[in-house]
Amino acid sequence: GQQVMQIPQYQHVQEGEDFTTYCNSSTTLSNIQWYKQRPGGHPVFLIQLVKSGEVKKQKRLTFQFGEAKKNSSLHITATQTTDVGTYFCAGPQTGRRALTFGSGTRLQVQP
Amino acid sequence: NAGVTQTPKFQVLKTGQSMTLQCAQDMNHEYMSWYRQDPGMGLRLIHYSVGAGITDQGEVPNGYNVSRSTTEDFPLRLLSAAPSQTSVYFCASLRVAGNTEAFFGQGTRLTVV
Numbered sequence: 001g002q003q004v005m006q007i008p009q010y011q012h013v014q015e016g017e018d019f020t021t022y023c024n025s026s027t028t029l030s031n032i033q034w035y036k037q038r039p040g041g042h043p044v045f046l047i048q049l050v051k052s053g054e055v056k057k058q059k060r061l062t063f064q065f066g067e068a069k070k071n072s073s074l075h076i077t078a079t080q081t082t083d084v085g086t087y088f089c090a091g092p093q094t095g096r097r098a099l100t101f102g103s104g105t106r107l108q109v110q111p
Numbered sequence: 112n113a114g115v116t117q118t119p120k121f122q123v124l125k126t127g128q129s130m131t132l133q134c135a136q137d138m139n140h141e142y143m144s145w146y147r148q149d150p151g152m153g154l155r156l157i158h159y160s161v162g163a164g165i166t167d168q169g170e171v172p173n174g175y176n177v178s179r180s181t182t183e184d185f186p187l188r189l190l191s192a193a194p195s196q197t198s199v200y201f202c203a204s205l206r207v208a209g210n211t212e213a214f215f216g217q218g219t220r221l222t223v224v
Contacts, residue, residue, distance in 0.1 A: 001170070009151060031211060042201060042215040043154070088153060090213070097161045098144045098169060099205070099213055101154040 002027050002094045006087075006102035014110050019076040021105035023089035030092055032065055032072045033099070038085045043101075046074075079109045113137050117202045117216025124192040124223045132187040132219050134202030142205035143185040144169070144213075145177065147198040154201065160185055192223045 003026040013019055023032065031050045035043040047056055049065035049072065056063045062075045072089055086106045090099040115136045124130060136143065141162045146154040156169030160179040174196060176188040189196060202216040 004153075006153075033211065033213075035213070042218050043213070044215070045212045048210045048212065092211070093156065096156070096159060096167065096169065097142050097205075098156050098159040099203075099211075100156070101146070103151065103153040 002100055004089060004091060004100050004102040006089060006105050008105055009103065010106045010108070012108040012110065013079050015081060016078050019079050019083070019107055021074050021087050021089075021107075023072045023074075023102050025070045025091055025100075027094055028069050030069075032069075033090045034063060034072075034074055035088045035090060035101075036085050037088065037104075041085075043088060076107075079107070081109050081111055083107060084109050115202055115204050115214050115216040117200075117219060119219060120217060122219060122221050124189070124221065126192060126194060126223060128192050130189050130192065132189075132200055132202070132221075134185045134187065134216055135183050136185075136204040136214070137183065138204055138206065138214065139182060140204040140206055140214075141182065142207060143179070144203045144205065145175070145185070145187045146201045146203060147171065147196075148201060148218075149198050157187065157200075189221075194223045197221060197223045 034046040037043045054065040060077045086104045089102040093100045144159040145157040158177040160166045200219045203213045
């Protein structure tokens, strides 16, 4: 079945360092979304990418969708303690009207 | 707007007990889903619905039932709770017009002893 993998599973950085998480799908995706889940909270939508090779920015966050539409990345420049949480990528499930979520990357930021 | 309302927030069950997790949304979305979240495994789809009266199985449906009698409500039933069902459960409502975006409830932390 369709699989969406994320690496790394966990990353601990010093405040001010950069951070990147990578997402790889076993199938081509029509779109990919990114969500952030704060500790003890629920996932919250960040952004959707649709086009091959698309790059979108939200302040210090840069999102990329691969040319083959099977991979994506989220890069955070100069992390802050407010960036702490788990970041998930998600794409439409093959044959189902629902989303497949990646395993997530948990980010810890040391002040 | 309330968005997605999920109850209860916490629940402890004994093995073999049954219960219903409630989920309601006020955004008039057709698509709704139930996920469970376990450490290191992301969010796994249990059941989903594409409209009132229409439900289907996700990746991990065993031990769970759903129904969708109205657009607003999508309850999840645990038929006979097992320790393996200890998890955090999230209900999600999916907007597909324009940006596809999932709106999540606050989650239910379930412990089965």
